[in-house]
């Protein structure tokens with residue numbers, strides 16, 4: 549089997565580091581370079597966390613130079629929304645398939661990438677959450693929303709997280725909105741005496757974002773009806789929990805020539 553040539557953007561980050569280690573333990577993956585806006589000209593295995601010879605690959609700050617020189621099949625982005633979008637666009641323009649875990653993309657970003665995938669005849673996967681249990685939680689939420697119109701999403705994350713609400717919460721709300729009867733929840737005359745008390749409004753349903761040290765990534769989706777509630781809950785207790793989804797996405801993107809937004813679209 550030919551190895552999949554992979555570049556990782558954001559290798560020093562919490563997720564990027566795990567993705568580097570994933571390439572090291574996956575026989576058919578080959579890390580061929582990384583994108584890091586610090587350490588230009590060094591090799592990855594010169595950095596403290598990556599001393600294994602498996603990580604003796606070049607560090608680039610310039611994505612075009614990186615793609616031209618190491619010619620990857622797939623670029624995995626785990627950076628920030630601004631750079632994630634730039635990296636995904638540039639990769640597609642070079643015929644390289646992006647797998648993006650970075651959250652905070654706008655609908656305009658998604659539309660632009662969808663058009664670029666079509667133009668370049670290349671796939672791109674944007675996965676707001678790679679944890680397979682989280683994807684199932686989202687699927688089950690959509691199923692439950694057929695029967696329950698009242699729902700509140702509570703997402704809980706570590707306090708180093710930049711975006712709120714989380715990409716997972718937004719995706720969950722989008723999936724629910726596909727089937728839920730439009731409804732403004734709560735009392736029609738409710739008033740917030742402290743701004744934000746009722747959370748963010750997405751199509752009349754509410755999203756609450758909790759940020760605390762000690763947390764990793766957690767979400768509860770609470771449905772309510774007369775005399776009953778249904779709570780769907782998922783917890784990631786470490787970042788390795790995301791890696792089987794990253795491996796799955798890399799394998800799947802190679803077969804794709806369109807934008808795939810969310811692993812639920814390709815998980816049977």
Ligand SMILES: NC(=O)C1=CN([C@@H]2O[C@H](COP(=O)(O)OP(=O)(O)OC[C@H]3O[C@@H](n4cnc5c(N)ncnc54)[C@H](OP(=O)(O)O)[C@@H]3O)[C@@H](O)[C@H]2O)C=CC1
Nearest residue numbers: 558560561562563583584585627631649650651676677678
């Ligand atoms: N889809 C999923 O399952 C998951 C997605 N995420 C998402 O992944 C993203 C990263 O999360 P996390 O790892 O926790 O964040 P970190 O802040 O730990 O990592 C981001 C890394 O990207 C680096 N970086 C920033 N800009 C660039 C650039 N232009 N080129 C290369 N590297 C760059 C940062 O460097 P520096 O620190 O020096 O600025 C940092 O090392 C977030 O959007 C998060 O929401 C997180 C977990 C799971």
Ligand SMILES: O=C(O)C1=N[C@H](C(=O)O)C[C@H](O)C1
Nearest residue numbers: 651676677709714715716765
């Ligand atoms: O920043 C994180 O940590 C996470 N981000 C993703 C999101 O925004 O949903 C996925 C997971 O929740 C962890």
